[in-house]
Amino acid sequence: xxxxxxxxxxAAVASPQRMLILTELSAGRVHVxxxxxxxxxxxxxxxxxxxxxxxxxxxxxxxxxxxxxTALKHVSxxxxxxxVDIAVITQAVANAATTHE
Amino acid sequence: xxxxxxxxxxAAVASPQRMLILTELSAGRVHVxxxxxxxxxxxxxxxxxxxxxxxxxxxxxxxxxxxxxTALKHVSxxxxxxxVDIAVITQAVANAATTHE
DNA sequence: TGCAGGTGTAAGAATATAGTTACACCTGTC
DNA sequence: GACAGGTGTAACTATATTCTTACACCTGCA
Numbered sequence: 223x224x225x226x227x228x229x230x231x232x233a234a235v236a237s238p239q240r241m242l243i244l245t246e247l248s249a250g251r252v253h254v255x256x257x258x259x260x261x262x263x264x265x266x267x268x269x270x271x272x273x274x275x276x277x278x279x280x281x282x283x284x285x286x287x288x289x290x291x292t293a294l295k296h297v298s299x300x301x302x303x304x305x306v307d308i309a310v311i312t313q314a315v316a317n318a319a320t321t322h323e
Numbered sequence: 324x325x326x327x328x329x330x331x332x333x334a335a336v337a338s339p340q341r342m343l344i345l346t347e348l349s350a351g352r353v354h355v356x357x358x359x360x361x362x363x364x365x366x367x368x369x370x371x372x373x374x375x376x377x378x379x380x381x382x383x384x385x386x387x388x389x390x391x392x393t394a395l396k397h398v399s400x401x402x403x404x405x406x407v408d409i410a411v412i413t414q415a416v417a418n419a420a421t422t423h424e
Numbered sequence: 425t426g427c428a429g430g431t432g433t434a435a436g437a438a439t440a441t442a443g444t445t446a447c448a449c450c451t452g453t454c
Numbered sequence: 455g456a457c458a459g460g461t462g463t464a465a466c467t468a469t470a471t472t473c474t475t476a477c478a479c480c481t482g483c484a
Contacts, residue, residue, distance in 0.1 A: 355430085355431075355432095356429075366431085366432085367432090370431095370433080386431085389430090393429070393431090395431090396432095
């Protein structure tokens, strides 16, 4: 984990809106339109937040067909636990930003 | 810890520049101008970053007189360890933003 | 007096993030 | 066909964050 990755990961979760999304998902997976209604935001905006959460591994998505035949994009919470202390940070800084891992 | 506080805390540390500052401070306390030289940024910009780190408790500052009589603002790393998982987030979301703690 | 080396901040520019609106397209049902 | 309810995204606006520049003021010293 380099400093750019750690920063992106922490930034993804450091948002009240995205914390609300994660909380809503903790009860179980939900499709995008329903999730948008529950958290009270437009689908377009939710897509932006989901893109950040998915890119950093906090959620996963799966496009599936409903029994009625319409496509539903299900969003699921991915298990995670982050610990941030000075050792983690110095380690991330030590890894060059250009390093793959 | 409510969602606003948790968000501010995570956002404070979710910055490559501020991670570099914390790493530099892990070797010991440094005064502001010296720290600015070491991390390669202007003092004005460093003050902005330090304000965020101090507001969220990652660093402490102390204004002291040097042996030569000039004032030096020493910056010290505060011990910290954050754990972020879904329980921490749901708990923060459950606490109203207007709640004090 | 004139530097050198500090502290502290205001004001504006540049950039990134967040949010809105509107569109195209799909399936099933009345 | 028209409608309800989905997915997906482009383009734009609004706002927040980051960064630069410039200033005022202080102490010690040649």
